[in-house]
Amino acid sequence: MCIEWLFFDVGNTLVDESKAYETRLLEAAALIGKPYELIQEEALEFYRQNDKGDLAVMDKYGIPKPKWPKEDERLYPETVEVLKALKAKYKIGVIANQSLGTAARLQAWGILQFIDLVIASAEEGVSKPDPRIFEIALGRADCKAEHAVMIGDRIDNDVVPAKKMGMKTVWIRQGGGGLWQLQGPEQQPDFTVDNLGELVKIFCMTTGNFWRVVNPNRD
Template identity: 50%
Template structure:
């Protein structure tokens, strides 16, 4: 990690806790369609092993509508703000995330945008992870070589595999539904595995 200049983060289930959004969606889907909650949750957990959108995937099996995403239910993980503040004193901080329009404003509302140097979000860029192009866009705008960057994310499929392919160092944070996915092949393996944001300090010596 000695040559690292940029640390890129995913947002959902990495910097932002989406648990309340998931719970709301599950409640509305099951109660609104008379679906057994335990049965539906079991299917969601199963789909989380292979799909970045497990609730959507499970809902498709029942042919039911998925409620709109509730950004108002999102909250920062407790360590997010201090982490970004500390890291920004030594590194450039970037975002590579599949998000709808307004990512910069949401980060501003969370009072963390001031620590972030670059935001690359799928809605604005017209390309989404795991497409390598969104990672290349981020590296190009950061004027950063892949080996000088770290990608921190919760999904093996969306974050770790493409970042590995492009040559970035990778950190898999086992939070949210992404913790249920596991690398299946050697080229899917993250460089490092952590279970909470503050574990990053041990990796980069901040």
């Protein structure tokens, strides 16, 4: 059971959104009239409770959601080299909840050259965790679920729905999603990593038989 496609989320997976979240919470703190450090800690506590921390804070205080500061998004330092290494062995796709123009943003960051397929919620009219967005991606890739891996920071949006589809999964613990508390086997990823660089060890330093890597005692 060899892997053919690696599908990535974008935010907090390929792209570092930490500065963007900081900007959003600074604006929220100003609207609420409380210190940024207090609002940040409240957001982190919501993340630890498996909630979307920044949005939960805004709901708690009844304030409007500040515009997402796309200008604060940055690639992780290892994104380019990791994609380049993985592209030599696998097809690379994106399955992400993103606004219109995802491919253009990937191009501006200089990584679209490594990506064979971009499936974004705004263009498709369906968002993760809806299984239809995974079905669309697998269909366009002409790939069976068991030959694909979903890599993302969100247990609820990336790991759980991909597992239900029959895909293998990697949870990358970056951003607030990395604080998720696993609850039950349906939330257990095949691999857990703390940065993109660890993916090279998993996917490029094996024979490509991912099933044997995950289940070394299986025939």
